[in-house]
Amino acid sequence: xxxxxxxxxxxxxxxxxxxxxxxxxxxxxxxxxxxxxxxxxxxxxxxxxxxxxxxxxxxxxxxxxxxxxxxxxxxxxxxxxxxxxxxxxxxxxxxxxxxxxxxxxxxxxxxxxxxxxxxxxxxxxxxxxxxxxxxxxxxxxxxxxxxxxxxxxxxxxxxxxxxxxxxxxxxxxxxxxxxxxxxxxxxxxxxxxxxxxxxxxxxxxxxxxxxxxxxxxxxxxxxxxxxxxxxxxxxxxxxxxxxxxxxxxxxxxxxxxxxxxxxxxxxxxxxxxx
Amino acid sequence: xxxxxxxxxxxxxxxxxxxxxxxxxxxxxxxxxxxxxxxxxxxxxxxxxxxxxxxxxxxxxxxxxxxxxxxxxxxxxxxxxxxxxxxxxxxxxxxxxxxxxxxxxxxxxxxxxxxxxxxxxxxxxxxxxxxxxxxxxxxxxxxxxxxxxxxxxxxxxxxxxxxxxxxxxxxxxxxxxxxxxxxxxxxxxxxxxxxxxxxxxxxxxxxxxxxxxxxxxxxxxxxxxxxxxxxxxxxxxxxxxxxxxxxxxxxxxxxxxxxxxxxxxxxxxxxxxxxxxxxxxxxxxxxxxxxxxxxxxxxxxxxxxxxxxxxxxxxxxxxxxxxxxxxxxxxxxxxxxxxxxx
Numbered sequence: 001x002x003x004x005x006x007x008x009x010x011x012x013x014x015x016x017x018x019x020x021x022x023x024x025x026x027x028x029x030x031x032x033x034x035x036x037x038x039x040x041x042x043x044x045x046x047x048x049x050x051x052x053x054x055x056x057x058x059x060x061x062x063x064x065x066x067x068x069x070x071x072x073x074x075x076x077x078x079x080x081x082x083x084x085x086x087x088x089x090x091x092x093x094x095x096x097x098x099x100x101x102x103x104x105x106x107x108x109x110x111x112x113x114x115x116x117x118x119x120x121x122x123x124x125x126x127x128x129x130x131x132x133x134x135x136x137x138x139x140x141x142x143x144x145x146x147x148x149x150x151x152x153x154x155x156x157x158x159x160x161x162x163x164x165x166x167x168x169x170x171x172x173x174x175x176x177x178x179x180x181x182x183x184x185x186x187x188x189x190x191x192x193x194x195x196x197x198x199x200x201x202x203x204x205x206x207x208x209x210x211x212x213x214x215x216x217x218x219x220x221x222x223x224x225x226x227x228x229x230x231x232x233x234x235x236x237x238x239x240x241x242x243x244x245x246x247x248x249x250x251x252x253x254x255x256x257x258x259x260x261x262x263x264x265x266x267x268x269x270x271x272x273x274x
Numbered sequence: 275x276x277x278x279x280x281x282x283x284x285x286x287x288x289x290x291x292x293x294x295x296x297x298x299x300x301x302x303x304x305x306x307x308x309x310x311x312x313x314x315x316x317x318x319x320x321x322x323x324x325x326x327x328x329x330x331x332x333x334x335x336x337x338x339x340x341x342x343x344x345x346x347x348x349x350x351x352x353x354x355x356x357x358x359x360x361x362x363x364x365x366x367x368x369x370x371x372x373x374x375x376x377x378x379x380x381x382x383x384x385x386x387x388x389x390x391x392x393x394x395x396x397x398x399x400x401x402x403x404x405x406x407x408x409x410x411x412x413x414x415x416x417x418x419x420x421x422x423x424x425x426x427x428x429x430x431x432x433x434x435x436x437x438x439x440x441x442x443x444x445x446x447x448x449x450x451x452x453x454x455x456x457x458x459x460x461x462x463x464x465x466x467x468x469x470x471x472x473x474x475x476x477x478x479x480x481x482x483x484x485x486x487x488x489x490x491x492x493x494x495x496x497x498x499x500x501x502x503x504x505x506x507x508x509x510x511x512x513x514x515x516x517x518x519x520x521x522x523x524x525x526x527x528x529x530x531x532x533x534x535x536x537x538x539x540x541x542x543x544x545x546x547x548x549x550x551x552x553x554x555x556x557x558x559x560x561x562x563x564x565x566x567x568x569x570x571x572x573x574x575x576x577x578x579x580x581x582x583x584x585x586x587x588x589x590x591x592x593x594x595x596x597x598x599x600x601x602x603x604x605x606x607x608x609x610x611x612x613x614x615x616x
Contacts, residue, residue, distance in 0.1 A: 004354035005385045006341045006527070006540070049344045049352060050531040050538050054556070077556025091350050210559055237555050239527045239545075242385035246524030246547060249571070250561070252579040257384070271497070272553075272561055 008093025033067035040126035041101030047093025057123035117208025146188030199224035291453035300364035329520030373520030401426035411593030416482035506566025513546030515595035
């Protein structure tokens with residue numbers, strides 16, 4: 001056995017839950033039930049042997065590890081299509097965790113505003129649940145979540161809990177409703193006027209489709225949140241996860257190493273970032 | 275460490291001796307050009323070559339390389355594969371020696387790459403001092419890679435009837451004492467070597483209009499330069515420039531499965547930031563879609579990004595990308611154009 005950084009460990013799929021027509025939640029156990037040991041916001045490289053490997057953000061919190069971790073995966077490419085065909089008990093390869101996650105220590109004592117769009121909730125959930133598990137050490141917790149349609153909302157049970165909690169201000173919107181939907185309708189930015197914040201003491205965390213960032217960033221900056229207190233998690237093609245293959249480069253930065261979490265200050269004016 | 279003299283007539287027996295114990299890779303004729311290839315007869319070794327089509331990186335980071343093998347089925351298993359063996363890389367020019375040092379850094383920093391490093395560890399490098407420019411496209415003098423005193427185990431300099439052999443490492447010393455018939459250099463040999471090394475400089479010309487050390491700062495002002503649009507119009511996005519580049523090490527990883535769908539292998543292969551899909555993700559977003567952005571990325575890696583990461587420029591001035599480009603994109607002209615309008 002050599003210590004190749006490219007060879008995955010074979011992990012066991014413990015549970016698969018269909019979340020929407022396109023997304024499933026995978027619960028995965030490493031050999032021996034070892035904890036993954038990740039930070040919120042980090043990612044793993046998932047191997048479907050014979051198909052390939054893809055970077056997937058970890059959606060579960062370190063605070064809820066219990067010998068397993070979760071990935072929320074959209075069926076969109078070769079690897080994710082193969083993952084969606086898996087049944088519990090199946091084996092899949094895991095490398096990681098990789099990258100820099102959310103700097104949770106810098107967020108303590110502050111108000112935290114989460115603004116996930118669509119599948120962007122997956123990486124943010126790792127931080128949201130960590131913050132909620134250590135609720136007392138943070139100020140206000142505000143979650144503004146937008147999806148295109150009601151049936152595309154992820155983690156609906158958790159969303160309901162967050163909405164119900166007194167110590168969480170959670171608002172959910174969909175771009176287009178349906179006959180069953182009695183919630184807010186409109187793109188995610190329409191939720192921002194509904195909350196008043198103390199910008200100096202607020203950290204904002206956002207992740208979503210590329211098109212969303214510009215509009216959400218305008219809202220966050222418009223509220224006066226400093227650029228160094230706005231965090232984004234970026235998606236890139238990756239073939240190694242360890243800063244060598246070159247695919248994830250954002251100008252001079254390797255998304256897999258310096259990211260996937262960046263502050264807005266880090267990527268402001270970096271053309272390839274958004 | 276020390277300097278020795280190897281008569282030219284002793285090269286063939288030296289190589290022959292090496293061949294018994296090592297895979298020997300050196301410059302060979304390939305049509306009207308040269309290419310690094312396996313030497314199976316000392317007569318194939320062309321130490322009079324100007325430049326090879328592909329750089330010697332192909333020995334250290336092969337075009338295709340097996341990273342792992344795996345079995346499929348109920349209980350899939352994956353095993354790493356290290357493809358390495360005792361190798362002598364014979365006759366590497368100074369620009370390529372500089373490039374290999376850069377590859378060494380790229381594959382050893384932070385997350386050491388056992389596949390590359392095992393191969394590197396088992397590779398003994400015999401350098402060859404360039405005394406003439408390869409052709410009009412070389413710009414090694416501008417990039418400061420015209421000579422080197424590191425990055426090799428043995429280094430040859432052509433003194434006419436014999437080679438001066440600089441022994442730089444224990445590995446090189448052992449190799450030379452085991453297989454080479456040499457004598458210690460005399461004061462006269464050392465004088466001759468210094469003459470030869472001194473005489474080479476005027477034969478090479480500076481082709482950058484400025485000091486290469488200015489490149490990172492120069493490029494930091496050139497992100498929106500009109501040159502990129504012009505290059506983007508001409509570039510065919512074929513990836514030749516990065517394939518022939520001695521310092522380009524970006525790669526793709528793909529799986530291949532056998533016909534019975536019971537087992538397969540994970541392969542690493544060269545990739546190119548010039549290809550359309552290099553920065554695209556499964557959802558359809560391509561983060562470097564425009565050819566002008568891809569050419570800019572190449573220029574910036576060579577002149578700025580790699581410098582910022584490793585403390586030295588990512589271009590060694592070999593000129594291979596210029597020779598290989600079917601659209602006549604010339605990195606020297608590009609850098610000079612930016613400098614001229616800065």
